[in-house]
Amino acid sequence: EVQLLESGGGLVQPGGSLRLSCATSGFTFSSYAMSWVRQAPGKGLEWVSIISGSGSFTDYADSVKGRFTISRDNSKNTFYLQISSLRGDDTAVYYCAKNPDYSYGSRYFDFWGQGALVTVSS
Amino acid sequence: QSALTQPASVSGSPGESITISCTDTSGDVDIYNYVSWYQQHPGKAPKLILYYVSSRPSGISNRFSGSKSDHAASLTISGLQAEDEADYYCQSYTNTGIRLFGGGTKLTVL
Numbered sequence A: 001e002v003q004l005l006e007s008g009g010g011l012v013q014p015g016g017s018l019r020l021s022c023a024t025s026g027f028t029f030s031s032y033a034m035s036w037v038r039q040a041p042g043k044g045l046e047w048v049s050i051i052s053g054s055g056s057f058t059d060y061a062d063s064v065k066g067r068f069t070i071s072r073d074n075s076k077n078t079f080y081l082q083i084s085s086l087r088g089d090d091t092a093v094y095y096c097a098k099n100p101d102y103s104y105g106s107r108y109f110d111f112w113g114q115g116a117l118v119t120v121s122s
Numbered sequence B: 001q002s003a004l005t006q007p008a009s010v011s012g013s014p015g016e017s018i019t020i021s022c023t024d025t026s027g028d029v030d031i032y033n034y035v036s037w038y039q040q041h042p043g044k045a046p047k048l049i050l051y052y053v054s055s056r057p058s059g060i061s062n063r064f065s066g067s068k069s070d071h072a073a074s075l076t077i078s079g080l081q082a083e084d085e086a087d088y089y090c091q092s093y094t095n096t097g098i099r100l101f102g103g104g105t106k107l108t109v110l
Helices: B029-034
Strands: A003-005 A010-012 A018-024 A034-039 A045-051 A058-060 A068-073 A078-083 A091-097 A115-121 B009-014 B018-024 B036-040 B047-050 B065-068 B074-076 B086-093 B098-101 B105-109
Touching: A003 A091, A003 B036, A018 A034, A018 A091, A018 A115, A034 A068, A045 A068, A045 A078, A045 B086, A045 B098, A058 A068, A078 A091, B009 B018, B018 B086, B018 B105, B029 B086, B047 B065
Parallel strands: A010 A115, B009 B105
Antiparallel strands: A003 A018, A018 A078, A034 A045, A034 A091, A045 A058, A068 A078, A091 A115, B018 B074, B036 B047, B036 B086, B065 B074, B086 B098, B086 B105
């Protein structure tokens, strides 16, 4: 059974930083691209970032480029989102999601974690 | 700039069929080849119900079906059940590599 579990969310001040983790199980982690998707309170879904199976290739939404960094540790079946220079509009539930193939060009998300809430507030 | 537009809400009675549309504003007709659909119950994670327009993942009921034209993609849910009440999101992949979501549609089962 595919499982994804986020951790690391919480309250952070504007301008601060946070690292989200997503621990996975139930599949061959290194064979799949992985993504982060966020959802602001009461709003829709927004894709944030993707990383290829090897970790060599990444891509970001324009709204987070230069502030967020995605990475993975295939030995730990875990991937991460380092978020910095946080703003109020970064407040959201951050979901980690599995992509159905290896490439960072993967086009959809086949399994999702339960989400981690990040609140940016002073 | 691409954007996927969905109706804010739809409703139907148990046993009926409903259709949710997903329209791209940029005129990129290829975007409809990669449309996927997600179901999200309140407080829960999204769940993939269709990918590449009309393919169903394992375990998804055949009451969920998808289609596309040159101008829109659609999700149809037949034989509505109370458990279908949820938010539904379309998503696609643009020719600039952006994974784009629609604004979501709230389905109410009357």
